Amino acid sequence: MNDKPISNRAWFLVVPVMVFVLFSSLIPMMTVVNYSVQDSMGQNSFFWNGSEWFRHLFDPTTDIGGRFSRALVRNLVFSGVVLLIEIPLGILVALCIPKRGWAVGAVLVSMTLPMLIPWNVVGTIWQVFARADIGLLGAALTGAGIPFNNTQDPLSAWSTIVVMDVWHWTSMVALLCYAGLKAIPDAFYQAARIDGAGRWSVFRNIELPKLRRVLIIAVLLRFMESFMIYTEPAVVTGGGPGEATSFLSLDLVKIALGQVDLGNAAALSLVYNLITLTLCWIFFTTMTQLDARGSA
Amino acid sequence: MPLDWMAWTWETAGFFAAIALALVTLTLLAAYRPEKPRRGILGFPTTRGDRFFVSLLGTAYIFIIFMCAGGEILWYPVATAILFAVAMFRLA
Numbered sequence: 521m522n523d524k525p526i527s528n529r530a531w532f533l534v535v536p537v538m539v540f541v542l543f544s545s546l547i548p549m550m551t552v553v554n555y556s557v558q559d560s561m562g563q564n565s566f567f568w569n570g571s572e573w574f575r576h577l578f579d580p581t582t583d584i585g586g587r588f589s590r591a592l593v594r595n596l597v598f599s600g601v602v603l604l605i606e607i608p609l610g611i612l613v614a615l616c617i618p619k620r621g622w623a624v625g626a627v628l629v630s631m632t633l634p635m636l637i638p639w640n641v642v643g644t645i646w647q648v649f650a651r652a653d654i655g656l657l658g659a660a661l662t663g664a665g666i667p668f669n670n671t672q673d674p675l676s677a678w679s680t681i682v683v684m685d686v687w688h689w690t691s692m693v694a695l696l697c698y699a700g701l702k703a704i705p706d707a708f709y710q711a712a713r714i715d716g717a718g719r720w721s722v723f724r725n726i727e728l729p730k731l732r733r734v735l736i737i738a739v740l741l742r743f744m745e746s747f748m749i750y751t752e753p754a755v756v757t758g759g760g761p762g763e764a765t766s767f768l769s770l771d772l773v774k775i776a777l778g779q780v781d782l783g784n785a786a787a788l789s790l791v792y793n794l795i796t797l798t799l800c801w802i803f804f805t806t807m808t809q810l811d812a813r814g815s816a
Numbered sequence: 817m818p819l820d821w822m823a824w825t826w827e828t829a830g831f832f833a834a835i836a837l838a839l840v841t842l843t844l845l846a847a848y849r850p851e852k853p854r855r856g857i858l859g860f861p862t863t864r865g866d867r868f869f870v871s872l873l874g875t876a877y878i879f880i881i882f883m884c885a886g887g888e889i890l891w892y893p894v895a896t897a898i899l900f901a902v903a904m905f906r907l908a
Contacts, residue, residue: 525850554823566823578884794876809860
């Protein structure tokens with residue numbers, strides 16, 4: 521460990537960026553904080569409301585509190601399911617990508633394609649794809665006798681959104697893992713061959729430990745993005761059936777722009793932001809600490 | 817520049833002024849009184865800035881837990897948060 525105090529004067533060089541962030545993020549955020557403690561009757565007139573909006577939010581017996589707690593659980597379950605599928609699947613795909621030859625380029629490019637499609641287009645593709653009457657997936661499932669209707673059955677809606685997210689983002693996990701795998705020196709594999717290690721033990725003792733850092737990045741990125749998911753479910757299910765796929769972001773937009781309920785929406789977005797910030801900080805700290813230990 | 821649309825109140829303005837003041841103080845301290853990170857109860861090296869951030873984050877959760885438990889008088893979480901911040905700056 522370096523014992524000298526760290527000189528921080530270079531940080532003054534980021535002042536221009538700070539000014540930009542002030543306009544793009546901090547001023548809107550301050551406005552949201554102001555809204556969260558006041559009530560408005562429109563006409564830009566506001567009344568002090570103290571902590572009432574937050575109390576409503578944390579009380580599951582109120583309308584807004586119930587919606588918030590259910591949407592939060594939904595978000596956490598969704599992120600959990602998505603991570604449980606995409607991380608192992610991404611590793612598996614990365615292990616199967618050829619290491620050399622012309623196939624590398626072809627595989628990598630075709631895997632990148634889903635990530636190049638804008639979110640709302642992904643939503644539209646899957647919305648049509650999953651339709652029980654004309655969509656290839658929906659019609660095929662219905663034809664095979666499997667009950668599937670993502671506009672009426674919550675399970676169908678959830679599976680559509682989860683499969684869509686897996687289709688859209690597993691390749692990102694796979695590409696990160698592939699980069700991690702490529703960085704493992706051949707000497708490790710040679711040593712494993714000499715020791716007569718099997719495929720599983722090579723994976724368990726060489727590849728997985730070496731992948732740890734890229735996996736943390738992959739988990740962080742996939743968690744953040746799945747926790748913020750908005751466009752795809754908004755297009756595919758619109759939060760339905762009922763509120764089965766109403767994630768926090770969808771609910772927030774409904775409250776803020778649908779009901780123009782500024783106080784409730786402001787309180788909700790601040791708590792949403794706080795959760796995201798906390799998780800980001802935990803991931804970031806873990807990552808930098810692992811890096812520091814790795815290089816020490 | 818009119819700021820009516822931001823719906824300012826004295827309370828929130830004071831809150832942001834306090835945070836801005838703290839950030840400016842920390843920036844100046846970091847530039848002119850540099851420190852070395854130290855390892856405390858959090859298990860990883862922290863600087864003044866880290867301890868301040870953890871204090872603010874913890875404060876938000878102290879308020880949330882207090883309100884979830886149905887607490888009425890907000891001076892209790894204020895006192896708890898100050899104790900928490902002092903503890904963080906001492907021990908973290």
